[in-house]
Amino acid sequence: MEKMQRHFSTILDLLNIKLFRLLLFLILGSILFLSMYSNVKPEKLDLTLFSVADKTIRSPITVEDKGNTERARQEAVNQVQDVYIVKKEYAQNQVDLVTSIFDSVTEVNNEIKAELKERADQDMDIEAAVIPIEERIVRVKEKLTEEVTKVISDPAFAAMLQARPEDLAIAKDMTLTAVNNVMSRRIPADEVENGKKRVEEELRYTSLNSSLRSAIIELGRFAIIQNEFYDPKATEELRQQAIDNVEPVKILEGQIIVEEGQLISRDVYQQLELAGLLNSDQSLKPFAGLAMFIFIILSALYFLFDEMGKTEKVQRQLLIFSLIFVLSIMIMKLVSLFSDQEFSEIGYVFPAAMGAMLIKILIDERLAVFQTIITGICGSIMFNQGITGTLNVTVAIYIIASGLAGILYLRQQNQRSKILQAGMFVSVINLFVIVALVLLRNSQYTSLETGFYFMLAFLSGISSAVLTIGLLPFFEAGFGVLTAMKLIELSSPNHPLLRKILTEAPGTYHHSVMVANLAESACEAVGANGLLARVGCYYHDIGKTKRPQFFIENQMNIDNPHDKLPPVTSKNIIIAHAADGSEMLRKHKMPKEIVDIAEQHHGTTLLKFFYHKAKQSGSDVKEADFRYPGPKAQTKEIAIIGIADSVEAAVRSMSRPTHDQIESLVRNIIADRLQDGQLNDCDITLKELQIVGDSFCETLKGIFHSRIEYPEMTKQKVKQA
Known part of the structure; x- marks a missing residue:
C-alpha cells in the first residue's frame, strides 16, 4: 500500500505540470473516440441499381427527399381546379340594357304622338304628317349605342314601335323577367348559346303577336352574355396553398429504406x-463531428478543474x-x-448512477452532475440501435435521470448503508422514466416487453449501488480520499482509538468532544468541512493516552506530577x-487529514506556563525550545481546531x-494566534476569523449559561466554607 501511495504521489506531482495534465486529457479523448468510433462510422454498402438487398437497411439520418417532395407538390397543383367567378352585376347590367331599349322605343312613340297632336292643333293635314316606320327606327337607333343597333334587327324595332303600349309593357316585363332569370345562373363561355336558348324558350310561348314575340326573343337572346370568368389570381392562390399544404417528403432517421430481399x-x-x-x-464528417464533440467535453472539464486550482487535492480529484x-x-x-435491432433497449441495464454516486461521494455534486450529463450524451451515441451516426435521445434521458436520482438521494445521506437504499431509489426513478417515455412516444409494447424493460431498470439501480459499494473502498484506500x-x-x-481515549483518558475524551462542538459550528459558519473538524477533534489528542496523568483534564483526585518535575521535562512530555x-x-492507517490535525493543531505555539516557570528558575532557556515543533496549520479546519482547543481549555479554567469574559478571552486567543x-x-481570512470568534462565543454562552442555585447547593457551599 505504501508503494502504491508513493506512485500515486508521483502521478499527482506530474499532473501539476501542464504538459502532463494535457496528456491526461489527450488519453481521455482517445478513449472516448475509440469507444464511440464504431457507433459513428458510416456503414459501407456495396449496392447497385436493380440488385437485391442482402439485409434490411435503415436511414442513419433524417433528410428531405426533394425529388419526391417536388413531385408531390406538382400533383397537388394539378389537382387544383381553375377558379371561375360569377359577375353578378352583369345580370343587372343586361336588365338595364333591355330596359333602356324599351324605354327608347316608348320615348320615340311619345315624341311622334306629340308631333301629331301639335299638327292637329295647327289644322295641318295629319295624314300627310304620318311618320314612316323607317324614320321611327332611325330615331330609336339614335338613342341607342352602336353595339345594340348592329345586333337588333330593324323588324324587331318595327314590331316594338308598332305595338300597342299595353302590349309593349307586357313584352318589356316578360323580357326583363326572362333575362334576369337566365343571367342569374352561371353562364360560362361555352354555355352562352344554351343561355340564349333558355331565354328563347321562356319567351316563345307568350300571348303576344308573332312579330312582337319574335322581337322580344331577339332582344332576349341579345341580352344573354357570359357572366362566369376565369380568376387567375384566386387560382394561383389556391395552387400556392396546395403547395404549402404538402409536407416535405422526408427519409426519417431509423426508417427502413429497403427490406432484406427487396x-x-x-x-x-x-x-x-x-x-x-x-x-x-469517403465521408469523414461523422469522425470530425465526434472529435469536435469530445473536444467540447474535455475543454469544459479542463476549465472546470483549472478553475479549482492546482493543489494536490484538485489533482487527486481530477485523477479520480x-x-x-x-x-x-x-x-x-x-x-x-x-x-441489436431485436434487443435495442439493452441500454436500460447500464448502471448509470454508479459514476454519479461515486463522484458525489468522493468529490462533489457539481462534478457528479457534469459526469452524468456527458455520460448521457455518450450513451445516446453508443446505444444508437445499430444505426450508425444516430442519437438515441431516449437512453440519454434515462441515463441523466438515473444519475441525478442517485446524486439527489445521497445529498444529505452520509452513511455507507444508504448507498443500497439509493440504488433502490434509482430503480424506482428508472421505472417512472421508462413509463413516461413509453407514454410520450405512444408506443405499443407487449406485457412481456414491458416487464423486461422494468427488470432492466431495476437491475440498473441495484447494480449501480453494488458497484459503488464495491469500488468505494478502492478509491478511499488507493487514493487516500x-x-x-x-x-x-x-x-x-x-x-478502537476512541474507546482507548474514553477508557484511558476520560478527561481528554470530554475535552475532545467540547472542542469538536466548537470547531464544527465554526467551520460550518465559514464554509469549511464541519464534519472533518468534528471527527478530527475526537482524535486530535490521542497522543495523550500515552501518559494521560500528565495532562490536567485527567488529573482526577491525584497530585499534579509536573509539580515535581523540572520545566524542561514537563515541556517534553506535553509537546510529545x-x-x-x-x-x-499513522500506525492505525488513519486518513492523512486526521493525522494532520493531530500533528498541526498546536502549530509552533509556545508553552507559556513552563517557559515562564523555567525562566523563573534562573536557568538560561530559549523560547524556541518551548515551542511545539509544528508544522503550522495548513488548512482552515486545522486552524479553527487549534483555536477551539485553546479556547475550550482556557474557558474551562x-x-x-460571564459572557463578556468569554468574548474577551476568545478575541485575545485569536489575536494571539494571529500575531504569533x-x-x-x-x-x-480576517473576516472568517471574526465569524469564527462569533461562533465560539455563541456556543460557549450556550454551554456556560447562568443556572439557578438550589438550596442544597447553597448549604453544601456553606459546609465547604
Whole structure:
C-alpha cells in the first residue's frame, strides 16, 4: 500500500505540470473516440441499381427527399381546379340594357304622338304628317349605342314601335323577367348559346303577336352574355396553398429504406444516396463531428478543474474523476455490444448512477452532475440501435435521470448503508422514466416487453449501488480520499482509538468532544468541512493516552506530577503528545487529514506556563525550545481546531465565566494566534476569523449559561466554607 501511495504521489506531482495534465486529457479523448468510433462510422454498402438487398437497411439520418417532395407538390397543383367567378352585376347590367331599349322605343312613340297632336292643333293635314316606320327606327337607333343597333334587327324595332303600349309593357316585363332569370345562373363561355336558348324558350310561348314575340326573343337572346370568368389570381392562390399544404417528403432517421430481399429500384437507390449510404467510405464528417464533440467535453472539464486550482487535492480529484468516467464509458461500451435491432433497449441495464454516486461521494455534486450529463450524451451515441451516426435521445434521458436520482438521494445521506437504499431509489426513478417515455412516444409494447424493460431498470439501480459499494473502498484506500461516509464511521464511539481515549483518558475524551462542538459550528459558519473538524477533534489528542496523568483534564483526585518535575521535562512530555498522536494514527492507517490535525493543531505555539516557570528558575532557556515543533496549520479546519482547543481549555479554567469574559478571552486567543504567525500557512481570512470568534462565543454562552442555585447547593457551599 505504501508503494502504491508513493506512485500515486508521483502521478499527482506530474499532473501539476501542464504538459502532463494535457496528456491526461489527450488519453481521455482517445478513449472516448475509440469507444464511440464504431457507433459513428458510416456503414459501407456495396449496392447497385436493380440488385437485391442482402439485409434490411435503415436511414442513419433524417433528410428531405426533394425529388419526391417536388413531385408531390406538382400533383397537388394539378389537382387544383381553375377558379371561375360569377359577375353578378352583369345580370343587372343586361336588365338595364333591355330596359333602356324599351324605354327608347316608348320615348320615340311619345315624341311622334306629340308631333301629331301639335299638327292637329295647327289644322295641318295629319295624314300627310304620318311618320314612316323607317324614320321611327332611325330615331330609336339614335338613342341607342352602336353595339345594340348592329345586333337588333330593324323588324324587331318595327314590331316594338308598332305595338300597342299595353302590349309593349307586357313584352318589356316578360323580357326583363326572362333575362334576369337566365343571367342569374352561371353562364360560362361555352354555355352562352344554351343561355340564349333558355331565354328563347321562356319567351316563345307568350300571348303576344308573332312579330312582337319574335322581337322580344331577339332582344332576349341579345341580352344573354357570359357572366362566369376565369380568376387567375384566386387560382394561383389556391395552387400556392396546395403547395404549402404538402409536407416535405422526408427519409426519417431509423426508417427502413429497403427490406432484406427487396429489389433496389431507382426510387430506393435515390433514397440510399440521399441518406449518404452509397458514398460512406469517403465521408469523414461523422469522425470530425465526434472529435469536435469530445473536444467540447474535455475543454469544459479542463476549465472546470483549472478553475479549482492546482493543489494536490484538485489533482487527486481530477485523477479520480478520470478513472470513474473511463470506467463508466467502458461498462457502457461493453453493454452496447449486446444491442441489436431485436434487443435495442439493452441500454436500460447500464448502471448509470454508479459514476454519479461515486463522484458525489468522493468529490462533489457539481462534478457528479457534469459526469452524468456527458455520460448521457455518450450513451445516446453508443446505444444508437445499430444505426450508425444516430442519437438515441431516449437512453440519454434515462441515463441523466438515473444519475441525478442517485446524486439527489445521497445529498444529505452520509452513511455507507444508504448507498443500497439509493440504488433502490434509482430503480424506482428508472421505472417512472421508462413509463413516461413509453407514454410520450405512444408506443405499443407487449406485457412481456414491458416487464423486461422494468427488470432492466431495476437491475440498473441495484447494480449501480453494488458497484459503488464495491469500488468505494478502492478509491478511499488507493487514493487516500476521506469521504463523509468514512468520517461518519470514524466518529463511532466503538472505534478502537476512541474507546482507548474514553477508557484511558476520560478527561481528554470530554475535552475532545467540547472542542469538536466548537470547531464544527465554526467551520460550518465559514464554509469549511464541519464534519472533518468534528471527527478530527475526537482524535486530535490521542497522543495523550500515552501518559494521560500528565495532562490536567485527567488529573482526577491525584497530585499534579509536573509539580515535581523540572520545566524542561514537563515541556517534553506535553509537546510529545502531538507527535505521539500522529504516530499512533499513522500506525492505525488513519486518513492523512486526521493525522494532520493531530500533528498541526498546536502549530509552533509556545508553552507559556513552563517557559515562564523555567525562566523563573534562573536557568538560561530559549523560547524556541518551548515551542511545539509544528508544522503550522495548513488548512482552515486545522486552524479553527487549534483555536477551539485553546479556547475550550482556557474557558474551562475559569470558575464562573460571564459572557463578556468569554468574548474577551476568545478575541485575545485569536489575536494571539494571529500575531504569533500561527495562521500564516492557511487560507483563512480576517473576516472568517471574526465569524469564527462569533461562533465560539455563541456556543460557549450556550454551554456556560447562568443556572439557578438550589438550596442544597447553597448549604453544601456553606459546609465547604
